[in-house]
Amino acid sequence: MPAAKNGAALWSRRTSITSSCCSITRACKPNAIIGSSTSGLLPSDFYSDTVNPDRCLVGHPFNPVYLLPLVEVVKGKKTSQEAADAAAQIYAAIGMHPLKLSSEIPGFVADRLLEAVWRESLHMINEGVATTAEIDDAIRFGCGIRFSFMGSFLIYTLAGGDAGMKHFMAQFGPALELPWTKLKAPQLTDQLIDRVVEGTDQQKGSRSIKQLERYRDDAIISVLDAIKGAKQRHGLRPDE
Structure with missing residues (x-):
């Protein structure tokens, strides 16, 4: 596989990836970990016919990959936990933040969140509610500034005051029933509330x-200062 040695890329199509992965696994040592950066295919779908599928997984990074640390480590049905742990250690050793998924799911985690925002955005544009x-x-x-250092759940935990997420869910959970978005909200069961609170x-x-x-306030100030400095260096106005 000379092209693979030179860092060649493959289209995220099941047939091409399946064929290539089969060739790669036959050529590699039995203990080599094989990873694909696909964002749209499940590892079980294209690793099923490979040699030693227990060492095959998905390592899905985000662009620009040389700056963003997140990489989703996704096991297939036949992937061993040992291989997933070893891959995560390799990613961590080069400065990335491995997110080991407990199960494979279309879109993984991050892209599903992005898809929800993207879909809702298209609805608002289509209905003339807002511009791009x-x-x-x-x-x-x-929200993007807060998300960058605290995510969504910890931010909402703070909104619940000293009582935290339990109070937030009791106060604002019923709002999920309001038809604000085009996305159908899950039923707010006690089990779901307990999972979120725990x-x-x-x-925390x-x-x-x-x-x-x-911490939140300090991080917001730091993020805003960093953005302001980058805009000045690139000749952009503060409000751009």
Whole structure:
């Protein structure tokens, strides 16, 4: 596979990837980890006929890959946990942030979140609610800044005050029933609420809400300063 040695890329089509992966696994050592960066195919679909499929997985990065640290490590049905752990260690060693998915799902995690925002954005444009620039500004100057360092669940935990996510879900959870978006909301069961509360409690750890609020404010200032500096260096106005 001379082309593979030179870093050749393959189209994310099942037939081409399946054929290439079969050839690669036959040529590699039995303990070599084989990874695909596909964003649209499930590992079980194109690794099923490979040699030693237990060492085959997906390592899905984000563009620009030389700057964004996230890489989703996705196992197929036959992928061993040992291979997934080893791949995650390799990614971490080169400065990336491996996110090991517990199961394979179309779109993985990050792209599914992006798809939800993209879909809702298209609905608003189609209905004349907002322009593309207005939607981008809503993200760039609002939630996007907070998302960059705290995600969504910890941010909403702070909105619940000292009682955290439990209070937030009780106060704002019913709003999911309002027809704000084109996306159908899941039923707000006790089980779902418990999962969200338990998950955010683990994220919060021993830190208090006040400590997290101070971190949030400091991070927002740092992000805004970084964006402002980059705009100045590239001749952009602060409001662009």
